[in-house]
Amino acid sequence: LFRHELGLGIVGGRLYQAEAQGAESARIAIRILRGEPISSFPPRIIAPEGPRYDWRELQRWGIGEDRLPVGSVIDFRQATVWQRYRWWIIGTLSVGLLQVGLIVQLTIDLLRRRRMERALRESEARFRTVADSAPVLIWMSDVDRRCTFVNKPWLDFTGRAAAQEMGNGWIEGVHPDDVDRRLKAYVEAFDARQPFVLQYRLRRHDGEYRWVSDDGLPRYDAQGTFAGYVGSCSDITERLRAEDKFRQVFEAAPNAMIMVDGDGRIVLVNGQVEKVFGYAREDLIGVPIERLIPERFRGRHPELRQSFASAPTARAMAAGRNIVGRRKDGTEVPLEVGLSSINTVDGLFVVASMIDITSRRTAEAEAQGLRQELAHVSRVTTMGELTAAIVHEISQPLTAILTNAQAGLRVVGSDMREQAELADILRDIVADDQRAGQVMRNLRSLFTKGEADRLPLSLNALINDVMSVVSTDAQMRDVTVALDLAPHLHRVAGDRVQLQQVLLNLVVNAFDAMVDVAERPRTVTLRTRTVGRDQVQVDVADTGPGIAAHALGSLFEPFVTTKRGGMGMGLSVTRSIVRAHQGRIWAENSPEGGALFHIVLPALPGEEPG
Numbered sequence: 001l002f003r004h005e006l007g008l009g010i011v012g013g014r015l016y017q018a019e020a021q022g023a024e025s026a027r028i029a030i031r032i033l034r035g036e037p038i039s040s041f042p043p044r045i046i047a048p049e050g051p052r053y054d055w056r057e058l059q060r061w062g063i064g065e066d067r068l069p070v071g072s073v074i075d076f077r078q079a080t081v082w083q084r085y086r087w088w089i090i091g092t093l094s095v096g097l098l099q100v101g102l103i104v105q106l107t108i109d110l111l112r113r114r115r116m117e118r119a120l121r122e123s124e125a126r127f128r129t130v131a132d133s134a135p136v137l138i139w140m141s142d143v144d145r146r147c148t149f150v151n152k153p154w155l156d157f158t159g160r161a162a163a164q165e166m167g168n169g170w171i172e173g174v175h176p177d178d179v180d181r182r183l184k185a186y187v188e189a190f191d192a193r194q195p196f197v198l199q200y201r202l203r204r205h206d207g208e209y210r211w212v213s214d215d216g217l218p219r220y221d222a223q224g225t226f227a228g229y230v231g232s233c234s235d236i237t238e239r240l241r242a243e244d245k246f247r248q249v250f251e252a253a254p255n256a257m258i259m260v261d262g263d264g265r266i267v268l269v270n271g272q273v274e275k276v277f278g279y280a281r282e283d284l285i286g287v288p289i290e291r292l293i294p295e296r297f298r299g300r301h302p303e304l305r306q307s308f309a310s311a312p313t314a315r316a317m318a319a320g321r322n323i324v325g326r327r328k329d330g331t332e333v334p335l336e337v338g339l340s341s342i343n344t345v346d347g348l349f350v351v352a353s354m355i356d357i358t359s360r361r362t363a364e365a366e367a368q369g370l371r372q373e374l375a376h377v378s379r380v381t382t383m384g385e386l387t388a389a390i391v392h393e394i395s396q397p398l399t400a401i402l403t404n405a406q407a408g409l410r411v412v413g414s415d416m417r418e419q420a421e422l423a424d425i426l427r428d429i430v431a432d433d434q435r436a437g438q439v440m441r442n443l444r445s446l447f448t449k450g451e452a453d454r455l456p457l458s459l460n461a462l463i464n465d466v467m468s469v470v471s472t473d474a475q476m477r478d479v480t481v482a483l484d485l486a487p488h489l490h491r492v493a494g495d496r497v498q499l500q501q502v503l504l505n506l507v508v509n510a511f512d513a514m515v516d517v518a519e520r521p522r523t524v525t526l527r528t529r530t531v532g533r534d535q536v537q538v539d540v541a542d543t544g545p546g547i548a549a550h551a552l553g554s555l556f557e558p559f560v561t562t563k564r565g566g567m568g569m570g571l572s573v574t575r576s577i578v579r580a581h582q583g584r585i586w587a588e589n590s591p592e593g594g595a596l597f598h599i600v601l602p603a604l605p606g607e608e609p610g
Helices: 016-033 056-062 081-133 150-157 169-173 175-194 238-253 270-279 301-312 356-386 387-413 419-447 459-476 496-513 568-580
Strands: 012-014 051-054 073-075 137-141 147-150 196-203 211-219 226-235 256-259 266-269 323-327 330-346 345-354 455-457 480-484 492-494 523-531 535-542 584-589 593-600
Touching: 051 056, 051 238, 056 073, 081 150, 137 150, 147 169, 147 330, 150 196, 169 459, 175 211, 211 238, 211 419, 211 455, 256 270, 270 323, 270 330, 270 345, 301 330, 301 345, 330 356, 455 459, 455 496, 459 496, 459 523, 459 535, 492 496, 496 523, 496 568, 568 584
Parallel strands: 051 073, 480 523
Antiparallel strands: 012 051, 137 147, 137 226, 196 211, 211 226, 256 266, 256 345, 323 330, 330 345, 455 492, 523 535, 535 593, 584 593
16 A cells, blocks of 8 residues: 555555655666666665554544554544644733733732822821920921921911911011021032031011021932931020020139030130130130140140040049140140039030139249248247257367367377377267267258258158257256157158258147146157058157147147247147148147147158158
C-alpha cells in the first residue's frame, strides 16, 4: 500500500512512498538515456516509511491507539475545540484575568484610599484636639504663605472667628507698628525655608496689645515636598515686663554687674561696668568674658567657668585670693567678685557682681601702716616698762667683762706666765660680750620699725627669744617662768618681730597681773602644742587674780585696760597682729586660778613637725 492511498478507506500500516519510487525510477531512466547499460543498475528496494494510520478509520473500526506499534503516526485526527480555538481562548482568558486584576486593584486602592481618608480625618481630628488643648496659639500656612488653620486658643485670644483669620486676615490683629517688620521677617524665612522666631504685638479680645513670641518651622509632607509653615505663639508680655524690671534693677545696682551666657559671652552689663573697665557697653555685648581678664589668667578661666556651671551656687569668686580685672587701656584693677546663677528657658546665665576695691586696698595699706606704727609704739612702751630689767640685764655681762679684763691685766702685769689661766679669762670675756650682744640684738629687733615679713618660724624659738629679754625682769618681780614646749611642733608663717611682740605683751601683762600676789607662788607658764593637723596653739597662763567677768567680753577692745595707768592698747594690738596672721586669740579664767590666754595660728602646710 502506498501513502497516497491513506484517507481513501484504508486503516493504514507501513506504507510505501510512491513519490520516492517514482523519483528513483526517473533517475534510472535518465542514466539509461545517457547510455548506461541496464546491467550496471543493481536492483534497489525502497523501504516503506514508519507505521501511519488514518484516525477516522481507527475510530470507525474501534481500534484503540494503544494497540498501534510504537512510534505510529496518526493522520486526519479531528482537532478539539481547544486545538482549534486555543489562542482565542487564551486571549479571552487573559483579557478577563486582566480585567479582574484591574477590578481587584481598583477595589484595593479604593479601600486603601478610604482607610487613608478615614485615618487622615482621624489624624486631623486628633491634631485639632491636641492643638485646641495646647496652652499656646498655633497656626498653619500653605505654600502661598496664606493662613490655613488656627487653633481654639488663638480664637479665644483674639476673639475672632476662624474665617476672619484665614488667608491674610490674621494680619489685622498685629500692631500697626509691627506689621511691616513681622511680614518682612516672615517672607524672608519662608523663601529660605528656615525656622524663625519673631516678637511682635498681637491684639487681644479686650483690645490690649500683648507681646507674643512666634516660633515658625517649615513643614513637609510624606514625600518630602514643602507644604508650608506651622508655628506657635506664646504671650511673653509679663516676661518682658519682668525682664524690664530686672534690667532697671541691674542698671541701678551700685556694683559693676555683668551677665554671661552658657558660652561665656557677655549678654548684659550696667553703667558701673563702663566706669570700672573703661569700655562702652556696646563694645562688650557678645564678646567673651575673658576680655576683662588679664592675659596671664585667661587660659584657665574656661575651665573655672565650667566648674561653676556644674555646681551653680551663689558664692564669692576665688575667696581669699587677690582678683584683678583688665581695663580697656590694659591696666589692672583689683576686684571683689560675687557669682550667682539664673536659670531661664534660654539656659543657665551667670551674674557677676564686681566691686572696685582700689580705694579699699589703699585704705588697708594706710591702716596697715598705722597698725605697724601703733605696734611699734606698743613695743617701745613695753620696752620702756622693762627699762630697769634691761639695764640690769646689760650691766651684768658688762661688769663681768670689766672684772675679767682687770684680771687679765693683772696676769699680764705679773711675772706669772700662766697661759691657761689667761685663755680662760679671755674666753669669759668673749662669752659675756656675746651675751650682751644677743640682748642688744633682741632689743634692737623689738625697737625696729619696718614692713611685715612672712617667714617660716618656730614658736618654740620665738618663746626662747622672748625669755632672754624678760628673764631678768622676772627675777626682779620674783616670778617663775615655766616652759612646756612641744618637742615636735609645726612651724608657722609669720613676722618674727610681730609675733615676738604678741608673746612679750602677754608675758609682761602676766607679770603685771601678779604684782599684788603674795599668798602663792608667782608663776607664768608658756605652753605649745599641735591642734589637729594644721594648727599650732600657744597658751600663756599666770597665777594672778584672773580677769573680772565684766571685762572678759571687751578685753581686746582699744582703750580697755584692767591695769592701773594702762593705755588699753596692748591687747588690741596683740589681737590685730594675730588676726593678720589668720589666727585667733581669746582669754578665759583658769579653773586653778589666774588668767589663761590662747593663741591659735595656722601651721605651714605640707611640712613635717620638727
